Amino acid sequence: MADISTILIVDDEAKMRNLLSMMLERKGYQIDQATDGKDALKKVSAGTYDLVISDIKMPEMDGKELINRMREQNIVTPVVFITAFATVDSAVDMMRQGAADYVTKPFDESKIHIMVERALNLSRIVNENRELKQALEEKQENRQLIYESNSMGGVVDLVKNVASVDTAVLILGESGTGKEIIARHIHYQSQRSRNRFVPVNCAAISSNLVESELFGYEKGSFTGADSRRRGKFEYATGGTLFLDEIGDMPLDSQGKLLRALQEKKFQRVGGNQEIPVDVRIICATNRNLETMVQQNKFRQDLFYRINVFPISIPPLRQRKEDVVPLAMYLMQKFPFGKSHTISEGACRKLNEYPWPGNVRELANVIERCLILTRETQKITSDTLSFLKPNEPAAGGRVIVKLPPGGVQLNHVQFSLVKQALQAAGNNQTTAAKLLGLSRSKLRVLLKNMDGEQ
Numbered sequence: 478m479a480d481i482s483t484i485l486i487v488d489d490e491a492k493m494r495n496l497l498s499m500m501l502e503r504k505g506y507q508i509d510q511a512t513d514g515k516d517a518l519k520k521v522s523a524g525t526y527d528l529v530i531s532d533i534k535m536p537e538m539d540g541k542e543l544i545n546r547m548r549e550q551n552i553v554t555p556v557v558f559i560t561a562f563a564t565v566d567s568a569v570d571m572m573r574q575g576a577a578d579y580v581t582k583p584f585d586e587s588k589i590h591i592m593v594e595r596a597l598n599l600s601r602i603v604n605e606n607r608e609l610k611q612a613l614e615e616k617q618e619n620r621q622l623i624y625e626s627n628s629m630g631g632v633v634d635l636v637k638n639v640a641s642v643d644t645a646v647l648i649l650g651e652s653g654t655g656k657e658i659i660a661r662h663i664h665y666q667s668q669r670s671r672n673r674f675v676p677v678n679c680a681a682i683s684s685n686l687v688e689s690e691l692f693g694y695e696k697g698s699f700t701g702a703d704s705r706r707r708g709k710f711e712y713a714t715g716g717t718l719f720l721d722e723i724g725d726m727p728l729d730s731q732g733k734l735l736r737a738l739q740e741k742k743f744q745r746v747g748g749n750q751e752i753p754v755d756v757r758i759i760c761a762t763n764r765n766l767e768t769m770v771q772q773n774k775f776r777q778d779l780f781y782r783i784n785v786f787p788i789s790i791p792p793l794r795q796r797k798e799d800v801v802p803l804a805m806y807l808m809q810k811f812p813f814g815k816s817h818t819i820s821e822g823a824c825r826k827l828n829e830y831p832w833p834g835n836v837r838e839l840a841n842v843i844e845r846c847l848i849l850t851r852e853t854q855k856i857t858s859d860t861l862s863f864l865k866p867n868e869p870a871a872g873g874r875v876i877v878k879l880p881p882g883g884v885q886l887n888h889v890q891f892s893l894v895k896q897a898l899q900a901a902g903n904n905q906t907t908a909a910k911l912l913g914l915s916r917s918k919l920r921v922l923l924k925n926m927d928g929e930q
Protein backbone atom coordinates (compact mmCIF):
# COMPACT_ATOMS: atom_id res chain seq x y z
CA MET A 478 0.00 0.00 0.00
CA ALA A 479 2.93 2.33 0.62
CA ASP A 480 3.65 2.88 -3.04
CA ILE A 481 0.42 4.39 -4.36
CA SER A 482 1.61 6.79 -7.06
CA THR A 483 0.93 10.48 -6.57
CA ILE A 484 0.23 12.59 -9.64
CA LEU A 485 0.11 16.38 -9.90
CA ILE A 486 -2.28 17.74 -12.51
CA VAL A 487 -1.49 21.27 -13.71
CA ASP A 488 -4.07 23.18 -15.76
CA ASP A 489 -5.62 26.63 -15.51
CA GLU A 490 -8.98 25.19 -16.59
CA ALA A 491 -10.79 23.72 -13.61
CA LYS A 492 -12.96 21.54 -15.86
CA MET A 493 -9.95 19.81 -17.39
CA ARG A 494 -8.24 19.38 -14.00
CA ASN A 495 -11.32 17.79 -12.49
CA LEU A 496 -11.92 15.51 -15.46
CA LEU A 497 -8.37 14.18 -15.37
CA SER A 498 -8.45 13.86 -11.56
CA MET A 499 -11.63 11.82 -11.72
CA MET A 500 -10.26 9.48 -14.40
CA LEU A 501 -7.05 8.83 -12.51
CA GLU A 502 -8.55 8.61 -9.03
CA ARG A 503 -10.78 5.84 -10.36
CA LYS A 504 -7.61 3.89 -11.15
CA GLY A 505 -6.43 4.31 -7.55
CA TYR A 506 -3.85 7.08 -8.02
CA GLN A 507 -3.52 9.83 -5.46
CA ILE A 508 -4.16 13.17 -7.17
CA ASP A 509 -3.17 16.72 -6.38
CA GLN A 510 -3.93 19.79 -8.49
CA ALA A 511 -2.19 23.06 -9.39
CA THR A 512 -3.67 25.98 -11.32
CA ASP A 513 -0.54 27.08 -13.21
CA GLY A 514 3.19 26.55 -13.50
CA LYS A 515 4.00 28.77 -10.54
CA ASP A 516 1.63 26.95 -8.23
CA ALA A 517 2.94 23.61 -9.55
CA LEU A 518 6.58 24.56 -8.95
CA LYS A 519 5.80 25.41 -5.35
CA LYS A 520 4.13 22.04 -4.89
CA VAL A 521 6.79 19.90 -6.54
CA SER A 522 9.49 21.69 -4.54
CA ALA A 523 7.77 20.84 -1.28
CA GLY A 524 6.11 17.49 -1.93
CA THR A 525 6.80 14.10 -3.42
CA TYR A 526 5.17 13.36 -6.76
CA ASP A 527 5.75 10.46 -9.09
CA LEU A 528 4.43 12.24 -12.17
CA VAL A 529 3.33 15.69 -13.32
CA ILE A 530 0.69 16.03 -16.06
CA SER A 531 0.68 19.60 -17.31
CA ASP A 532 -1.06 21.80 -19.83
CA ILE A 533 1.35 23.84 -21.96
CA LYS A 534 -0.43 27.19 -22.27
CA MET A 535 -1.10 28.72 -18.87
CA PRO A 536 -0.94 32.23 -17.39
CA GLU A 537 1.86 33.14 -14.91
CA MET A 538 4.18 30.28 -15.87
CA ASP A 539 3.60 27.97 -18.82
CA GLY A 540 4.41 24.27 -19.07
CA LYS A 541 7.78 24.75 -20.72
CA GLU A 542 9.00 27.17 -18.10
CA LEU A 543 7.72 24.83 -15.41
CA ILE A 544 9.81 21.90 -16.68
CA ASN A 545 12.87 24.14 -17.10
CA ARG A 546 12.56 25.49 -13.58
CA MET A 547 12.07 21.96 -12.20
CA ARG A 548 15.26 20.71 -13.85
CA GLU A 549 17.15 23.80 -12.62
CA GLN A 550 16.12 22.82 -9.11
CA ASN A 551 17.12 19.19 -9.74
CA ILE A 552 13.55 17.95 -9.52
CA VAL A 553 13.61 14.95 -11.85
CA THR A 554 9.91 13.97 -11.64
CA PRO A 555 8.75 13.12 -15.18
CA VAL A 556 6.41 15.61 -16.85
CA VAL A 557 3.80 14.69 -19.44
CA PHE A 558 2.26 17.52 -21.51
CA ILE A 559 -1.27 17.85 -22.73
CA THR A 560 -1.62 19.90 -25.85
CA ALA A 561 -4.44 20.95 -28.12
CA PHE A 562 -2.36 21.01 -31.28
CA ALA A 563 0.64 18.79 -31.65
CA THR A 564 2.50 19.08 -34.87
CA VAL A 565 5.62 16.97 -35.32
CA ASP A 566 7.68 20.09 -34.64
CA SER A 567 5.98 20.99 -31.39
CA ALA A 568 6.14 17.35 -30.24
CA VAL A 569 9.89 17.26 -30.89
CA ASP A 570 10.22 20.57 -29.08
CA MET A 571 8.36 19.22 -26.04
CA MET A 572 10.50 16.12 -25.84
CA ARG A 573 13.60 18.28 -26.20
CA GLN A 574 12.46 20.29 -23.19
CA GLY A 575 12.60 17.01 -21.25
CA ALA A 576 8.97 15.87 -21.40
CA ALA A 577 8.48 12.16 -20.81
CA ASP A 578 5.54 12.06 -23.24
CA TYR A 579 2.63 14.15 -24.55
CA VAL A 580 -1.06 13.62 -25.34
CA THR A 581 -3.19 15.59 -27.73
CA LYS A 582 -6.65 16.90 -26.95
CA PRO A 583 -9.30 15.61 -27.27
CA PHE A 584 -8.11 12.38 -25.68
CA ASP A 585 -9.87 9.24 -24.62
CA GLU A 586 -9.49 7.68 -21.22
CA SER A 587 -7.59 4.57 -22.30
CA LYS A 588 -4.94 6.72 -24.01
CA ILE A 589 -4.40 8.63 -20.75
CA HIS A 590 -4.07 5.45 -18.71
CA ILE A 591 -1.52 3.89 -21.05
CA MET A 592 0.50 7.09 -21.09
CA VAL A 593 0.41 7.44 -17.27
CA GLU A 594 1.50 3.84 -16.72
CA ARG A 595 4.35 4.20 -19.19
CA ALA A 596 5.55 7.45 -17.59
CA LEU A 597 5.32 5.97 -14.07
CA ASN A 598 7.39 2.95 -15.12
CA LEU A 599 10.00 5.29 -16.50
CA SER A 600 9.92 7.28 -13.28
CA ARG A 601 10.49 4.11 -11.22
CA ILE A 602 13.49 3.09 -13.32
CA VAL A 603 15.02 6.59 -13.16
CA ASN A 604 14.56 6.70 -9.37
CA GLU A 605 15.97 3.23 -8.85
CA ASN A 606 18.97 4.05 -10.95
CA ARG A 607 19.65 7.29 -9.09
CA GLU A 608 19.31 5.65 -5.72
CA LEU A 609 21.60 2.76 -6.62
CA LYS A 610 24.22 5.26 -7.75
CA GLN A 611 23.82 7.24 -4.54
CA ALA A 612 24.04 4.11 -2.41
CA LEU A 613 27.20 3.02 -4.23
CA GLU A 614 28.83 6.42 -3.71
CA GLU A 615 27.82 6.41 -0.07
CA LYS A 616 29.09 2.88 0.39
CA GLN A 617 32.48 3.80 -1.07
CA GLU A 618 32.61 6.97 1.00
CA ASN A 619 31.90 5.12 4.24
CA ARG A 620 33.75 1.95 3.37
CA GLN A 621 36.73 2.55 5.51
CA LEU A 622 36.55 2.04 9.19
CA ILE A 623 39.98 2.77 10.61
CA TYR A 624 41.11 1.02 13.78
CA GLU A 625 44.00 -0.88 15.28
CA SER A 626 42.71 -1.29 18.82
CA ASN A 627 41.30 -4.56 20.15
CA SER A 628 38.30 -2.73 21.54
CA MET A 629 37.26 -1.48 18.07
CA GLY A 630 38.04 -4.96 16.72
CA GLY A 631 35.41 -6.24 19.17
CA VAL A 632 32.91 -3.64 17.88
CA VAL A 633 33.56 -4.74 14.29
CA ASP A 634 32.92 -8.39 15.29
CA LEU A 635 29.58 -7.39 16.83
CA VAL A 636 28.69 -5.51 13.63
CA LYS A 637 29.40 -8.65 11.57
CA ASN A 638 27.27 -10.79 13.88
CA VAL A 639 24.24 -8.54 13.95
CA ALA A 640 24.23 -7.21 10.37
CA SER A 641 22.50 -10.20 8.76
CA VAL A 642 19.57 -10.32 11.21
CA ASP A 643 16.89 -7.67 11.43
CA THR A 644 17.38 -7.09 15.17
CA ALA A 645 17.10 -3.56 16.59
CA VAL A 646 20.55 -2.22 17.48
CA LEU A 647 21.36 0.49 20.02
CA ILE A 648 24.75 2.14 19.50
CA LEU A 649 26.14 3.86 22.58
CA GLY A 650 29.08 6.20 22.77
CA GLU A 651 30.24 9.74 23.35
CA SER A 652 29.67 12.35 20.69
CA GLY A 653 31.96 11.93 17.67
CA THR A 654 33.09 8.36 18.46
CA GLY A 655 31.73 7.01 15.15
CA LYS A 656 28.20 5.85 15.99
CA GLU A 657 26.78 6.81 12.61
CA ILE A 658 29.61 5.22 10.64
CA ILE A 659 29.04 1.97 12.58
CA ALA A 660 25.29 2.16 11.83
CA ARG A 661 26.10 2.54 8.11
CA HIS A 662 28.39 -0.48 8.26
CA ILE A 663 25.60 -2.57 9.76
CA HIS A 664 23.27 -1.44 6.96
CA TYR A 665 25.73 -2.08 4.14
CA GLN A 666 26.52 -5.56 5.45
CA SER A 667 22.83 -6.45 5.74
CA GLN A 668 20.34 -7.79 3.21
CA ARG A 669 18.79 -4.35 3.22
CA SER A 670 21.85 -2.72 1.67
CA ARG A 671 20.19 -2.32 -1.74
CA ASN A 672 17.64 -0.03 -0.11
CA ARG A 673 18.08 3.25 1.69
CA PHE A 674 19.93 4.11 4.88
CA VAL A 675 17.93 7.02 6.27
CA PRO A 676 19.48 9.01 9.15
CA VAL A 677 17.25 11.13 11.37
CA ASN A 678 18.76 13.42 13.98
CA CYS A 679 16.13 13.35 16.72
CA ALA A 680 17.79 16.28 18.52
CA ALA A 681 17.53 18.50 15.46
CA ILE A 682 13.78 18.18 14.98
CA SER A 683 11.58 20.43 17.08
CA SER A 684 9.06 18.44 19.13
CA ASN A 685 6.00 19.57 17.15
CA LEU A 686 7.58 18.28 13.93
CA VAL A 687 8.81 14.84 15.03
CA GLU A 688 5.61 13.08 14.05
CA SER A 689 5.33 14.60 10.58
CA GLU A 690 9.05 14.01 9.95
CA LEU A 691 8.82 10.36 10.89
CA PHE A 692 5.40 9.44 9.52
CA GLY A 693 4.78 12.10 6.84
CA TYR A 694 1.56 14.03 6.40
CA GLU A 695 -1.44 14.41 4.18
CA LYS A 696 -2.20 17.57 2.27
CA GLY A 697 -4.12 20.08 4.40
CA SER A 698 -3.44 18.28 7.70
CA PHE A 699 -1.98 21.50 9.15
CA THR A 700 -1.21 25.05 8.00
CA GLY A 701 1.55 24.89 5.44
CA ALA A 702 0.91 21.25 4.45
CA ASP A 703 0.32 22.18 0.80
CA SER A 704 0.93 18.70 -0.47
CA ARG A 705 1.21 15.14 0.77
CA ARG A 706 4.69 14.23 2.04
CA ARG A 707 6.25 10.89 2.86
CA GLY A 708 7.95 10.58 6.22
CA LYS A 709 11.27 8.96 7.04
CA PHE A 710 9.64 5.62 7.87
CA GLU A 711 8.09 5.40 4.42
CA TYR A 712 11.22 6.71 2.76
CA ALA A 713 13.32 4.00 4.42
CA THR A 714 10.96 1.17 3.40
CA GLY A 715 13.01 -1.96 2.74
CA GLY A 716 16.08 -0.29 4.26
CA THR A 717 17.36 1.00 7.59
CA LEU A 718 16.11 3.92 9.69
CA PHE A 719 18.87 5.37 11.85
CA LEU A 720 17.48 7.34 14.79
CA ASP A 721 20.45 9.35 16.03
CA GLU A 722 20.38 11.04 19.44
CA ILE A 723 17.26 9.08 20.36
CA GLY A 724 17.67 10.24 24.00
CA ASP A 725 16.69 13.75 22.86
CA MET A 726 13.33 12.68 21.46
CA PRO A 727 10.44 14.30 23.36
CA LEU A 728 8.37 11.94 25.54
CA ASP A 729 5.11 12.20 23.57
CA SER A 730 6.94 11.48 20.31
CA GLN A 731 8.54 8.46 21.99
CA GLY A 732 5.02 7.10 22.54
CA LYS A 733 4.15 7.50 18.88
CA LEU A 734 7.40 5.87 17.77
CA LEU A 735 6.79 2.95 20.14
CA ARG A 736 3.27 2.43 18.79
CA ALA A 737 4.56 2.26 15.19
CA LEU A 738 7.25 -0.25 16.18
CA GLN A 739 4.84 -2.42 18.18
CA GLU A 740 1.99 -2.43 15.71
CA LYS A 741 4.34 -2.49 12.70
CA LYS A 742 2.20 0.09 10.97
CA PHE A 743 1.49 3.82 11.13
CA GLN A 744 -0.62 6.55 9.58
CA ARG A 745 0.55 9.80 8.04
CA VAL A 746 -0.42 12.89 10.07
CA GLY A 747 -3.97 13.75 9.04
CA GLY A 748 -4.41 10.46 7.18
CA ASN A 749 -6.26 7.24 7.83
CA GLN A 750 -4.44 4.84 5.55
CA GLU A 751 -2.44 2.18 7.47
CA ILE A 752 1.10 1.98 6.13
CA PRO A 753 3.13 -1.11 7.07
CA VAL A 754 6.52 -0.64 8.72
CA ASP A 755 9.28 -2.41 6.82
CA VAL A 756 12.45 -0.89 8.23
CA ARG A 757 15.29 -2.04 10.38
CA ILE A 758 15.77 0.29 13.35
CA ILE A 759 19.19 1.34 14.55
CA CYS A 760 19.29 3.94 17.33
CA ALA A 761 22.22 5.83 18.78
CA THR A 762 22.74 8.01 21.80
CA ASN A 763 25.46 9.60 23.89
CA ARG A 764 23.12 9.71 26.88
CA ASN A 765 22.61 7.16 29.63
CA LEU A 766 19.14 5.93 28.71
CA GLU A 767 18.87 3.71 31.81
CA THR A 768 19.27 6.76 34.05
CA MET A 769 16.81 8.67 31.88
CA VAL A 770 14.31 5.82 32.32
CA GLN A 771 14.72 6.07 36.11
CA GLN A 772 14.13 9.82 35.91
CA ASN A 773 11.02 9.28 33.75
CA LYS A 774 12.65 11.13 30.87
CA PHE A 775 12.75 8.13 28.57
CA ARG A 776 10.02 5.50 28.18
CA GLN A 777 11.03 2.15 29.64
CA ASP A 778 8.97 0.19 27.08
CA LEU A 779 10.67 2.00 24.20
CA PHE A 780 14.07 1.44 25.81
CA TYR A 781 13.48 -2.34 25.90
CA ARG A 782 12.32 -2.34 22.30
CA ILE A 783 15.34 -0.50 20.88
CA ASN A 784 17.95 -2.01 23.20
CA VAL A 785 17.84 -5.58 21.86
CA PHE A 786 21.48 -5.60 20.72
CA PRO A 787 23.58 -2.84 22.31
CA ILE A 788 26.99 -1.92 20.89
CA SER A 789 29.23 0.42 22.89
CA ILE A 790 31.89 2.41 21.09
CA PRO A 791 34.77 3.30 23.40
CA PRO A 792 35.93 6.95 23.49
CA LEU A 793 39.11 7.70 21.55
CA ARG A 794 41.14 8.32 24.75
CA GLN A 795 40.56 4.64 25.66
CA ARG A 796 41.90 3.39 22.32
CA LYS A 797 45.07 5.36 21.78
CA GLU A 798 46.27 2.85 19.14
CA ASP A 799 43.63 4.29 16.79
CA VAL A 800 44.66 7.96 17.07
CA VAL A 801 47.61 8.08 14.65
CA PRO A 802 46.10 5.71 12.02
CA LEU A 803 42.95 7.84 12.09
CA ALA A 804 44.98 11.06 11.80
CA MET A 805 46.84 9.67 8.74
CA TYR A 806 43.57 8.55 7.17
CA LEU A 807 41.87 11.90 7.83
CA MET A 808 44.81 13.75 6.28
CA GLN A 809 44.35 11.77 3.08
CA LYS A 810 40.66 12.58 3.01
CA PHE A 811 41.32 16.30 2.56
CA PRO A 812 42.12 17.16 -1.05
CA PHE A 813 45.10 19.30 -0.01
CA GLY A 814 46.40 16.83 2.61
CA LYS A 815 47.66 14.08 0.33
CA SER A 816 51.36 15.00 0.40
CA HIS A 817 51.59 16.19 4.00
CA THR A 818 53.79 14.35 6.48
CA ILE A 819 53.51 14.16 10.24
CA SER A 820 56.47 14.04 12.62
CA GLU A 821 56.96 11.60 15.50
CA GLY A 822 56.74 14.47 17.97
CA ALA A 823 53.37 15.46 16.53
CA CYS A 824 52.15 11.85 16.80
CA ARG A 825 53.22 11.79 20.45
CA LYS A 826 51.29 14.98 21.08
CA LEU A 827 48.18 13.57 19.41
CA ASN A 828 48.47 10.49 21.62
CA GLU A 829 48.79 12.54 24.81
CA TYR A 830 45.69 14.59 24.14
CA PRO A 831 42.43 13.23 25.71
CA TRP A 832 40.12 13.93 22.70
CA PRO A 833 36.88 14.91 24.49
CA GLY A 834 35.26 15.46 21.06
CA ASN A 835 36.61 12.10 19.84
CA VAL A 836 37.15 11.38 16.11
CA ARG A 837 35.19 14.46 15.03
CA GLU A 838 37.52 16.68 17.08
CA LEU A 839 40.55 14.85 15.66
CA ALA A 840 39.25 15.56 12.13
CA ASN A 841 38.87 19.27 13.00
CA VAL A 842 42.39 19.42 14.46
CA ILE A 843 43.85 17.72 11.37
CA GLU A 844 42.03 20.17 9.09
CA ARG A 845 43.44 23.07 11.11
CA CYS A 846 46.97 21.62 10.92
CA LEU A 847 46.73 21.12 7.16
CA ILE A 848 45.77 24.76 6.71
CA LEU A 849 48.57 25.93 9.01
CA THR A 850 51.19 23.89 7.12
CA ARG A 851 50.11 24.54 3.56
CA GLU A 852 53.56 25.84 2.68
CA THR A 853 55.80 23.37 4.51
CA GLN A 854 53.44 20.39 4.25
CA LYS A 855 54.95 19.08 7.50
CA ILE A 856 52.92 18.71 10.66
CA THR A 857 55.25 18.92 13.65
CA SER A 858 54.67 19.16 17.40
CA ASP A 859 54.96 22.95 17.00
CA THR A 860 52.01 22.94 14.60
CA LEU A 861 50.04 21.35 17.41
CA SER A 862 51.02 23.95 20.01
CA PHE A 863 47.36 24.99 20.27
CA LEU A 864 46.56 21.51 21.59
CA LYS A 865 46.77 21.55 25.40
CA PRO A 866 46.35 18.10 26.98
CA ASN A 867 44.47 19.56 29.93
CA GLU A 868 42.49 22.01 27.89
CA PRO A 869 40.34 20.63 25.09
CA ALA A 870 40.79 22.40 21.72
CA ALA A 871 37.07 22.59 21.22
CA GLY A 872 34.07 22.06 23.41
CA GLY A 873 35.94 22.77 26.64
CA ARG A 874 34.35 23.52 29.99
CA VAL A 875 33.25 27.15 30.31
CA ILE A 876 32.11 28.73 33.54
CA VAL A 877 29.70 31.64 33.16
CA LYS A 878 28.88 33.59 36.31
CA LEU A 879 25.19 33.99 36.95
CA PRO A 880 24.31 37.70 37.43
CA PRO A 881 22.63 38.38 40.82
CA GLY A 882 19.35 39.25 39.11
CA GLY A 883 19.34 36.02 37.09
CA VAL A 884 19.43 35.71 33.33
CA GLN A 885 17.20 34.51 30.51
CA LEU A 886 18.95 31.40 29.21
CA ASN A 887 17.59 31.89 25.70
CA HIS A 888 19.12 35.40 25.62
CA VAL A 889 22.54 33.93 26.42
CA GLN A 890 22.01 31.34 23.71
CA PHE A 891 20.90 34.01 21.25
CA SER A 892 23.97 36.11 21.95
CA LEU A 893 26.39 33.16 21.59
CA VAL A 894 24.81 32.02 18.33
CA LYS A 895 25.06 35.56 16.96
CA GLN A 896 28.71 35.84 18.00
CA ALA A 897 29.53 32.46 16.45
CA LEU A 898 27.88 33.46 13.16
CA GLN A 899 29.80 36.75 13.18
CA ALA A 900 33.10 35.00 13.88
CA ALA A 901 32.37 32.51 11.11
CA GLY A 902 31.46 35.19 8.55
CA ASN A 903 27.90 33.83 8.53
CA ASN A 904 29.02 30.36 7.52
CA GLN A 905 26.62 28.09 9.40
CA THR A 906 28.85 25.00 9.25
CA THR A 907 31.77 26.85 10.83
CA ALA A 908 29.50 28.58 13.36
CA ALA A 909 28.05 25.20 14.34
CA LYS A 910 31.58 23.85 14.85
CA LEU A 911 32.43 26.78 17.11
CA LEU A 912 29.40 25.98 19.25
CA GLY A 913 30.03 22.21 19.22
CA LEU A 914 26.73 21.63 17.42
CA SER A 915 25.69 19.87 14.27
CA ARG A 916 24.60 22.20 11.45
CA SER A 917 21.06 20.88 11.66
CA LYS A 918 20.88 21.63 15.39
CA LEU A 919 22.14 25.17 14.77
CA ARG A 920 19.42 25.57 12.14
CA VAL A 921 16.77 24.57 14.69
CA LEU A 922 18.15 27.16 17.11
CA LEU A 923 18.07 29.82 14.38
CA LYS A 924 14.52 28.90 13.49
CA ASN A 925 13.45 29.13 17.13
CA MET A 926 15.24 32.48 17.45
CA ASP A 927 13.32 33.72 14.40
CA GLY A 928 10.10 32.79 16.15
CA GLU A 929 11.06 34.71 19.27
CA GLN A 930 12.11 37.91 17.53
Ligand SMILES: Nc1ncnc2c1ncn2[C@@H]1O[C@H](COP(=O)(O)OP(=O)(O)OP(=O)(O)O)[C@@H](O)[C@H]1O
Nearest residue numbers: 621622623624651652653654655656657658836837
Ligand atom coordinates in the same frame (compact mmCIF):
# COMPACT_ATOMS: atom_id res chain seq x y z
N1 LIG B 1 36.85 4.39 12.92
C1 LIG B 1 36.63 5.37 12.03
N2 LIG B 1 37.19 5.32 10.81
C2 LIG B 1 37.02 6.31 9.92
N3 LIG B 1 36.30 7.43 10.15
C3 LIG B 1 35.72 7.53 11.35
C4 LIG B 1 35.83 6.52 12.34
N4 LIG B 1 35.15 6.90 13.44
C5 LIG B 1 34.60 8.10 13.14
N5 LIG B 1 34.93 8.48 11.89
C6 LIG B 1 34.54 9.76 11.23
O1 LIG B 1 34.44 10.75 12.26
C7 LIG B 1 33.31 11.59 12.08
C8 LIG B 1 32.37 11.47 13.29
O2 LIG B 1 31.81 10.16 13.30
P1 LIG B 1 30.22 9.90 13.44
O3 LIG B 1 29.42 11.00 12.83
O4 LIG B 1 29.95 8.51 13.00
O5 LIG B 1 30.14 10.04 15.03
P2 LIG B 1 28.89 10.00 16.00
O6 LIG B 1 29.29 9.23 17.20
O7 LIG B 1 27.69 9.52 15.23
O8 LIG B 1 28.72 11.54 16.35
P3 LIG B 1 27.46 12.28 17.07
O9 LIG B 1 27.24 11.61 18.39
O10 LIG B 1 27.95 13.68 17.24
O11 LIG B 1 26.31 12.15 16.12
C9 LIG B 1 32.65 11.13 10.77
O12 LIG B 1 33.13 11.92 9.73
C10 LIG B 1 33.14 9.70 10.62
O13 LIG B 1 33.15 9.30 9.27
